[in-house]
Amino acid sequence: MKRHLLIGFSLFFLTLLFPQQTTAQALPEKKVETKNKISKAAVELSKSLDENDESKIAANYEKLANEFLNKGDNAKAEEYYKRALNTYTKLKLNEDKTRVTRSLAKAQENQKNFDSAIKNYEAAGSLSKDEAEEKINLNDANRLKNQADPASQTNYVDSNIELLKREKKSKEVKEAYVQKAENSLELKDKKVAIESYKKALDYAKDKPEEVIKIKNEIAKVYVADNQFDKALAINEKLLAEAKTTNNYTAEIKQLQSLAALYFEKKEPQKAISSLKNAYNLSFQKGNSAEAKKSLSSLIQYYKTKGEDKESMALYQQFFDNFEKLIKSDTTLIDAKTFQITEDKIRQLEKEKDLKDELISKKNSFNYFLLGSVGLLLLLFLFIVKALYSIKIKNKEIALQSLRREMNPHFIFNSLNSVNQFIAENKELEANKYLTSYSNLMRNMMENSNKDFISLDKEVEQLKKYLDLEHLRFQDKFDFEIVVDDSLDAERVFVPNMIIQPNLENAIWHGLRYLETKGFLSLRFEYTNRKINVFIEDNGIGLTKSRELKTTNQKIYESRGLNNTKERIELLNELYKKDISFTISEKELPESGTVVQIVFPLIYKI
Structure with missing residues (x-):
């Protein structure tokens, strides 16, 4: 009989260890709509992966991890x-990163992987922008570093309780009080442990x-302190509440807890009664895991007492109702549903990685293409800028060349004047002329490389020139x-060597042919933010001047006029x-010419 019992139990536990095959067969016969939070979170994650929405994917990974953490599956929680x-x-969502690092x-920590937990508490602290949050995380890191010294842990836990209360984080306050209770139990202080657990209850009212x-x-x-009556009172009250709220899972667990208490209290019959009730309710509500747990406890008890008949009866009852139990067990369906969804998540993650890789390669090519186009544009701009610089430089050279072209004629005329003074034995006039001429040439040489000079320097230069010609x-x-x-x-700045050639023309081609004394006027007038330069003479005029000129003089005058226009x-x-x-040219009866040069008011070149 014992041999049959051993074979039976072997088959029984093999069946429970590999329930998925049976479940897979049972699913088509009875469709059960699962309300499992983990499965729902997994479905939402699957959708976000399908949509390739990074922010939603991250949020749903975190949501699924939270559900696993609440369920107590810490390994899965860590993974997600x-x-x-x-x-x-x-x-680069720093606030979310900080929160998840702490979780x-x-x-x-729940898996006793303290080294990794310490590193992540410290990382969460360094990431946090809030001083209180930083302190909370560092307290937890230091608490774990002092595992061997429960007394020193107390300070860190108490500090966190105060900080978390101030931050109004009820869930974490509850967890901190639970930590304080566990810490107190290590210190053999059951009174403080119970007080801490009761305080934790105040922050868990909305979480049944x-x-x-x-x-x-x-x-x-209470059990550890041999206060069985108080422990029983708690369990019986929880059992009553579970029955009232139709929380069958809680009811089963409380029956199991009561059984354990009765065994401790040396009241086996009451313990057996509670276990049988838990076993029957598990069967009735289709919870194979709890049925297995209750049945294992009963068989273990009967085995120690040598009551093989009772064991075989329970075994027979279990297998008679096994198919019905499996079909009605929504937890198995939930597990299978989640497994299917998780497989889909893995497939979608692979597809996402492939898409991301393709997008990355496409982006790399696009960046390369854009970079190449950018380099070509830069090269084009460099060439355009170089050509523009060359063009500007050529214009500057042309401008200097035109400006220098004006000087030889002026020098020739000046030297001719000196020669005339010498020929007429006017040594004093020649000496005075040469002195003035040298001062003028020095000024002109100093400004020869400038396109614009200040008005006072221009006026000084022009006055020296007119003094020479007047001499x-x-x-x-x-x-x-x-x-x-x-x-x-x-x-105020004015163009360099633009006015002087026109004064020279007025003197040499207009005023010098007069039989009477003429007059040359140079005026600088300011109107509407513009400077108007008027060069006016009462010489013989343009028409008569052309009649008196030789062919060479006409060519030179035309070249001089064109020179001025080109420079402008x-x-x-x-x-x-x-x-x-x-x-x-002035209109009759007046004679002479009027030159007008207009340029804007210039303060800076």
């Missing part, structure tokens, strides 16, 4: 927390499962230079100053 942490890190540490769990822990403390043609003209009082001659055009292109130039 790590995935959530990787995604949050990639998305990961809790899962690792947590309340039951904490009350059962209080009952265990030679003093019988032919007088002159005046008038500068508008509203112009700041030291700050180059200045406009280089500096965008909108300089204009006009020359006109």
